[in-house]
Amino acid sequence: MKKLLLTPGPVAVSSEIMVEMAKPLIHHRTKEFEAIFERARNGLKHIFQTENEVFILAASGTGAMEGAIVNTLCAGDKVIAVNGGKFGERWGKIARAYKLEVNEIEVTWGKAVSPEIIEEKLDRDPSIKAVLMQASETSTGIKHPTEQIAAITSKRDDVLLIVDGITAVGVFPLPFDELGIDVLVGGSQKAFMLPPGLSFATMSEKAWKFNKTSNLPKFYLNFSDYLKSAKKNTTPWTPAVTLIIGLGKVIGDFLEEGMENIYRKRQVMSLATREALEAIDIDLFTTDEASPALTVGIAPEEIGAGKIISDLQNKYQMTVAGGQDDAKGKIFRVSHIGDIDRNDMVAFISALESTLASLGHNFTIGAGVSKVSEVLATA
Amino acid sequence: MKKLLLTPGPVAVSSEIMVEMAKPLIHHRTKEFEAIFERARNGLKHIFQTENEVFILAASGTGAMEGAIVNTLCAGDKVIAVNGGKFGERWGKIARAYKLEVNEIEVTWGKAVSPEIIEEKLDRDPSIKAVLMQASETSTGIKHPTEQIAAITSKRDDVLLIVDGITAVGVFPLPFDELGIDVLVGGSQKAFMLPPGLSFATMSEKAWKFNKTSNLPKFYLNFSDYLKSAKKNTTPWTPAVTLIIGLGKVIGDFLEEGMENIYRKRQVMSLATREALEAIDIDLFTTDEASPALTVGIAPEEIGAGKIISDLQNKYQMTVAGGQDDAKGKIFRVSHIGDIDRNDMVAFISALESTLASLGHNFTIGAGVSKVSEVLATA
Helix, strand or coil, X not given: CCXXXXXXXXXXXXXXXXXXXXXXXXXXXXXXXHHHHHHHHHHHHHHHCCCCCEEEECCCHHHHHHHHHHCCCCXXXXXXXXXXXXXXXXXXXXXXXXXXXXXXXXXXXXXXXCHHHHHXXXXXXXXXXXXXXXXXXXXXXXXXXXXXXXXXXXXXXXXXXEEECCCCECCECCCHHHHCCCEEXXXXXXXXXXXXXXXXXXXXHHHHHHHHHCCCCCCCCCHHHHHHHHCCCCCCCCCCHHHHHHHHHHXXXXXXXXXXXXXXXXXXXXXXXXXXXXXXXXXXXXXXXXXXXXXXXXXXXXXXXXXXXXHHHHHHCEECXXXXXXXXXXXXXXXXXXXXXXXXXHHHHHHHHHHHHHCCCCCCCCHHHHHHHHHHHHC | CCXXXXXXXXXXXXXXXXXXXXXXXXXXXXXXXXXXXXXXXXXXXXXXXXXXXEEEECCCHHHHHHHHHHCCCCCCCEEEEEECCHHHHXXXXXXXXXXXXXXXXXXXXXXXXXXXXXXXXXXHCXXXXXXEEECEEXXXXXECCHHHHHHHHCCCCCCEEEEECCCCECCECCXXXXXXXXXXXXXXXXXXXXXXCCEEEEECHHHHHHHHHCCCCCCCCCHHHXXXXXXXXXXXXXXXXXXXXXXXHHHHHHHXXXXXXXHHHHHHHHHHHHHHHHHCCCCECCCCCECCCEEEEXXXXXXXXXXXXXHHHHHHCEECEECCHHHCCCEEEEECCCCCCHHHHHHHHHHHHHHHHHCCCCCXXXXXXXXXXXXXXXX
């Protein structure tokens, strides 16, 4: 049986991209590589919907998240961190490692943060310098309301909105310039359908103003150096050449398909999967708006997620992700990003039905594939 | 004509490795990936010649260099930085970014540092906490005397020896435990014959003692987190999965060939190339012991290195590196690392002879290939 990687990062990478990256290695200080870099760089600006440079780091997403903080803030600065999952928790950890004062908003896993709480906190304490959040929290499948939060922060000259968009940028529209986001981070192994090892970041004019007074030490992640190099179609330190070659190809494919079509495709896969889960009596973990990057189902208590995940793996060669921390054993997470399409969603629901039936879950066999097909046909 | 990448990083990668990395992507939290990680990790310990863990970072070499500093030292610490080339200069830059007090030893490019100067400085100022150096300085082709310097620092409990071994580890023996080095850094795109995007680092027990009091902020590069994760065959942040799969294959090949044979092969290629250059009246840039990782030739003044490099590229599809800063236009650098062998060295010398002849350099045509063949036959 063919293997199907359905985790929300690392995601499945197409063999066309893999083969592109497998061509004889070229040096990065050549016209050939610089031309690829330029296309990737311009494509990233288009996808991030910004006139600002988007930096390409040889680091996984956590590196770019750290970069977002060290390039804008100072030790002792007060920040709000939206902690509604593993990645939200990470913002707090990074900020504390740099001795920022973290005001954490704990959000129940599977829920979205309330913009009102953020506004209240900012009103109450004008010394808060930044709001750190996920546009899409991969550990819970929730989509936080970036647009509404940006409407709050963009009115204030002295507050930055720093957004982890690792499973958001390229999955749904997140117009950086238009919304007034200040730092936005992406990663290769999520929406960009590449292996892990690259991350991306862009900064607004307001963030660059903060940068002037930021006193946190930095070298490898110093965005000022990336800015200087980007204009020359290179990076300050040796770039991850093969991954950037893959990025050039992915971005070419994205632009050809059109971002609106890609956003729609992910949205439809997400909707179809959610409705199919409900049709087979599997509750959804996300009770507010779901991120179109993934769907998170709650395993029937008497079965447990571990058994479902291992059966999908062993019997159907499908790799889905489990839950982390308290959600471990309780949920399973299936991706709608990477080199997967509607056919894979149908196959996944079918395999999940077989798995659940053999594990004794009580539902109408066929109701899930019927629903997923219906939504895909009509959406 | 076939392309030949002869730069000292990124280096040529074999198609076998490229194809290995092009296989369908697997998730990193799987037994399959953990088994590959474990083999890579054990192989790295063997090649670094240490019982300590060797960390695998999703970052290029500069990231691991920064990691070496932030995991061991404190703001205000005095360090000696051996600056005899672009990479030596980088130690000083990183250290100053973290507000260390840098005592720089400027070494003429193409010369090795004198261990006596280091010993004198350490004797004179017992508050110096570390010596930062390159085992092999890729910008000049020199091999600094790591062994003698380690003999000086390893006697002192309060001084660390921090070594950039990016074009050294895997090229010539640098027995970490035996010499008493304290932090040693390597990179994927050099001796490890992979694309750029990974770097490696290991720390001695003495370095871990420094780690306890080190107060420099760190998160993505926090080696304590890598140590915890390594024991579970993983990394704290998403690893660069495909590159680590390539690393597993390279290390398997290395162990099969035997490190002694690899060291010998690089040494012989280096010796043959140096003697061939002398036979065609090209002076060597390195006047002390050369690194076996690369050979650096001085272009005849009336021709200039730019013309030689572009002719090699345009007429023979061979990419060699030029000089940086003051050495720009004056030198060319040819690699002995990566997926290249004795045949490539013969081909390179032949192409160089043709190039030099067409550019009017006065020498006996054929003397170079004759010499390179002779050395390869008898070494």
